[in-house]
Amino acid sequence: MSGNEAIARAAYEGRVNVASGYPGTPSTEILENLVKYTDKASDLYCEWSPNEKVAFEVAAGAAMTGARAMVTMKHVGLNVAADPFMTMAYTGTVGGMVIVVADDPGMHSSQNEQDTRHYARFGKVPLLEPADSQESRDFVLAGLELSEAYQSPVLLRTTTRVSHSRSVVTLGERQLQRPMPAFDRNPVRFVPIPAYARKMRVALEDRLARLKQAAECSPLNRMEMRNSELGIITAGISYQYVREVFPDASVLKLGWPFPFPDALIRDFAGKVRQLLVVEELDDILEQHVKALGLACEGRKFVPGIGELTVPVLQQSKAKMEGKPISAAALVSQARDLPGRPPTLCAGCPHRGMFAALKYHDVIVTGDIGCYALGVLPPLSKLDTILCMGAGVTMAHGMQKAGNNRKVVGILGDSTFFHSGITGLLDIAYNRGNAAIIVLDNRTTAMTGHQDHPGTGRTLMGQPTIHASIEDFGRACGIKHVHTVDPMDLDGNIALLGEVLQREEPSLIVARAPCILSEKPVDPQPRKIDAEQCVACGQCVGIGCPAIECADGYPHVNELLCNGCGLCDRVCDLRLVQPAK
Amino acid sequence: MTTTQTSITSVILVGVGGQGILLGSEILARAAMAAGHEVKTNEVHGMAQRGGSVVAQVRFGREVFSPLVPEGTACAMAAFEIIEALRYAHYLAPGAFAAVAQHRIIPVTVSSGQASYPLDAEARLAQAVPNHTLIDAAGMAQQLGNIRTANVIVLGALSAALDLPMTAWRSAIDAAVKPAYRTINHAAFDAGRDAAHVVR
Numbered sequence: 001m002s003g004n005e006a007i008a009r010a011a012y013e014g015r016v017n018v019a020s021g022y023p024g025t026p027s028t029e030i031l032e033n034l035v036k037y038t039d040k041a042s043d044l045y046c047e048w049s050p051n052e053k054v055a056f057e058v059a060a061g062a063a064m065t066g067a068r069a070m071v072t073m074k075h076v077g078l079n080v081a082a083d084p085f086m087t088m089a090y091t092g093t094v095g096g097m098v099i100v101v102a103d104d105p106g107m108h109s110s111q112n113e114q115d116t117r118h119y120a121r122f123g124k125v126p127l128l129e130p131a132d133s134q135e136s137r138d139f140v141l142a143g144l145e146l147s148e149a150y151q152s153p154v155l156l157r158t159t160t161r162v163s164h165s166r167s168v169v170t171l172g173e174r175q176l177q178r179p180m181p182a183f184d185r186n187p188v189r190f191v192p193i194p195a196y197a198r199k200m201r202v203a204l205e206d207r208l209a210r211l212k213q214a215a216e217c218s219p220l221n222r223m224e225m226r227n228s229e230l231g232i233i234t235a236g237i238s239y240q241y242v243r244e245v246f247p248d249a250s251v252l253k254l255g256w257p258f259p260f261p262d263a264l265i266r267d268f269a270g271k272v273r274q275l276l277v278v279e280e281l282d283d284i285l286e287q288h289v290k291a292l293g294l295a296c297e298g299r300k301f302v303p304g305i306g307e308l309t310v311p312v313l314q315q316s317k318a319k320m321e322g323k324p325i326s327a328a329a330l331v332s333q334a335r336d337l338p339g340r341p342p343t344l345c346a347g348c349p350h351r352g353m354f355a356a357l358k359y360h361d362v363i364v365t366g367d368i369g370c371y372a373l374g375v376l377p378p379l380s381k382l383d384t385i386l387c388m389g390a391g392v393t394m395a396h397g398m399q400k401a402g403n404n405r406k407v408v409g410i411l412g413d414s415t416f417f418h419s420g421i422t423g424l425l426d427i428a429y430n431r432g433n434a435a436i437i438v439l440d441n442r443t444t445a446m447t448g449h450q451d452h453p454g455t456g457r458t459l460m461g462q463p464t465i466h467a468s469i470e471d472f473g474r475a476c477g478i479k480h481v482h483t484v485d486p487m488d489l490d491g492n493i494a495l496l497g498e499v500l501q502r503e504e505p506s507l508i509v510a511r512a513p514c515i516l517s518e519k520p521v522d523p524q525p526r527k528i529d530a531e532q533c534v535a536c537g538q539c540v541g542i543g544c545p546a547i548e549c550a551d552g553y554p555h556v557n558e559l560l561c562n563g564c565g566l567c568d569r570v571c572d573l574r575l576v577q578p579a580k
Numbered sequence: 581m582t583t584t585q586t587s588i589t590s591v592i593l594v595g596v597g598g599q600g601i602l603l604g605s606e607i608l609a610r611a612a613m614a615a616g617h618e619v620k621t622n623e624v625h626g627m628a629q630r631g632g633s634v635v636a637q638v639r640f641g642r643e644v645f646s647p648l649v650p651e652g653t654a655c656a657m658a659a660f661e662i663i664e665a666l667r668y669a670h671y672l673a674p675g676a677f678a679a680v681a682q683h684r685i686i687p688v689t690v691s692s693g694q695a696s697y698p699l700d701a702e703a704r705l706a707q708a709v710p711n712h713t714l715i716d717a718a719g720m721a722q723q724l725g726n727i728r729t730a731n732v733i734v735l736g737a738l739s740a741a742l743d744l745p746m747t748a749w750r751s752a753i754d755a756a757v758k759p760a761y762r763t764i765n766h767a768a769f770d771a772g773r774d775a776a777h778v779v780r
Contacts, residue, residue, distance in 0.1 A: 108624065166622075166623075168613070168619070311652075332670060333670050334666050338663065338696065339687065339689045339694075341633075342632035343630060373630065377694055378692035540692050543688050543691075544688075549686070550690055559727075
């Protein structure tokens with residue numbers, strides 16, 4: 001199973017009662033798999049929360065009653081949840097609480113490459129790092145025990161290659177029923193008003209010292225003695241690359257790297273002649289080993305940008321040994337092939353709104369989701385991305401700065417509920433006039449179609465409210481709220497013209513289901529009238545993968561076309577009609 | 581066939597998001613497990629799946645550490661699109677085999693005039709990977725009655741280069757596809773395997 005499936009399995013085996021999260025690659029499949037166990041585990045509750053901060057607090061509340069809890073998110077999600085994270089280190093937990101955070105070295109599907117290990121040290125919270133699927137299972141179970149024993153939340157950090165690689169996992173039985181959750185009032189523990197928080201602050205350091213002692217002799221940290229010439233300290237997926245590139249080296253594998261097991265590190269350093277630290281992203285271990293006064297190398301040979309791989313480490317090894325880089329490491333990719341970046345699907349409703357925006361001279365502040373793909377040519381109609389919600393707020397900031405072009409903010413339905421609402425409130429409250437478009441495709445599409453407060457369904461498959469984006473807009477004080485079909489090109493071009501002239505803010509909800517979640521039953525593929533086509537490029541300008549144009553004249557690939565008809569609407573000659 | 585440095589067999593499956601690459605890698609991984617190997621695989625999720633170039637990696641042997649295939653070490657490749665075969669050819673070891681679908685999917689970068697589709701893709705493939713078989717997988721799949729079996733046809737061709745017993749492949753297909761589609765997928769696998777010409 002994958003690392004994410006193994007984490008879900010462990011949550012089931014370990015009798016986690018409450019599991020919450022917000023979707024984000026590479027963490028999403030944990031809850032998607034865990035919810036499958038709810039059929040046979042009546043004491044297991046799972047939810048997609050509107051954002052990571054909410055998810056974290058839901059899990060924290062559960063854990064304070066003595067229940068076991070898990071919260072999952074991607075690395076940037078912990079930024080959103082950083083507020084409760086930092087203080088929960090103070091209040092601690094009663095039931096076991098594991099915070100699963102998945103990093104994305106190499107940025108396969110992320111906007112930055114931050115290293116979550118900093119948060120462990122920042123928050124003074126123990127950190128576990130599995131190196132494969134088996135450890136992903138084992139470490140969740142160990143983390144729950146550890147969390148209860150020390151009354152501290154535990155951070156479990158995976159990376160893309162741990163979460164999305166598959167390897168064999170030996171499963172265990174589900175643990176025995178745990179006592180019923182019951183919250184015991186204890187303000188000195190759970191209410192960090194300054195008088196109590198100062199005591200918690202001292203207790204936190206004491207707990208960290210005890211955790212350090214436990215990490216020194218934990219089986220999660222393992223010394224593998226081979227040749228004493230070279231010793232390598234490593235953690236997580238890097239361990240796998242180390243074993244392949246340095247098969248003879250001794251290895252200190254840190255499954256529980258923080259609090260740093262100093263005595264263990266010193267002991268290992270004393271047993272080898274040369275010490276190397278191999279870690280992905282930041283040089284956290286290396287700097288600590290050096291601070292201990294131990295001579296070691298790390299960043300000098302091992303790069304800190306992007307993910308490590310066997311060839312990357314082979315180059316590090318060659319550099320260390322002063323040898324030329326081996327021929328195998330030098331094989332390079334053919335550079336002159338046409339790129340194939342991800343693109344909005346054929347029939348994607350987002351494309352309709354981008355096509356309409358192309359008729360206006362506007363700055364478009366974007367957000368995190370499929371619509372981020374609108375930045376690429378030929379659409380090229382998205383100008384900024386910062387984080388979830390910033391599509392709304394940055395539009396407001398640009399407008400307030402006195403910027404001389406009109407600004408339109410774009411975000412999705414899931415990101416609107418995640419952190420768009422507060423931004424919209426800000427625009428109305430502070431008398432802004434930015435226009436905000438919510439591309440509402442009724443799902444969290446990019447991460448693989450998860451439900452959210454607007455879909456009418458929970459993660460556990462129960463029917464629920466359909467939160468209305470329009471109502472939120474009106475409640476925030478936005479007077480001009482429009483609901484449109486994103487494929488109504490002429491209507492949307494005209495509406496945008498009207499909205500951009502206004503001195504008041506507007507909210508446009510462009511609603512049509514994601515083409516992947518609601519495939520047309522009987523799509524009518526289009527066909528371009530080749531006789532009359534003048535190759536003006538309007539239709540290829542919408543960047544639809546079904547419109548192929550390899551020889552100057554476009555044609556529609558009928559296998560890919562979903563029959564949305566947007567290509568016909570942008571064609572000045574209306575030459576693109578249903579094929580049949 | 582395994583690489584010379586290690587006893588690990590590395591295989592890559594490449595194509596365009598949505599072509600059934602993950603099913604192909606699942607069947608291969610299950611077959612290798614059924615044959616008694618330790619297996620690790622890696623796949624791509626999220627943004628990389630939206631019609632982009634996709635690679636799945638499978639490694640098996642007595643003991644496997646990295647789930648990622650190092651460049652220059654794969655002994656075989658299944659490619660569901662011809663320029664994707666060229667894009668990942670540097671993952672192959674010298675002499676390695678590639679089963680390649682003739683299929684062309686024009687990327688948006690070509691349609692919008694930012695790049696051109698190489699006209700000499702087949703010649704370049706012959707040069708980059710002399711030991712390969714080009715298969716009209718889409719045409720064969722249509723003949724079998726289901727265009728969606730094209731991926732299993734290419735997998736069948738790939739299987740001709742791997743030392744895994746037929747029984748392992750059969751059980752892997754049975755485990756990975758729904759009962760209603762087993763017969764047609766076995767037929768697709770056999771058709772692909774028969775079409776392959778592997779130089780050993």
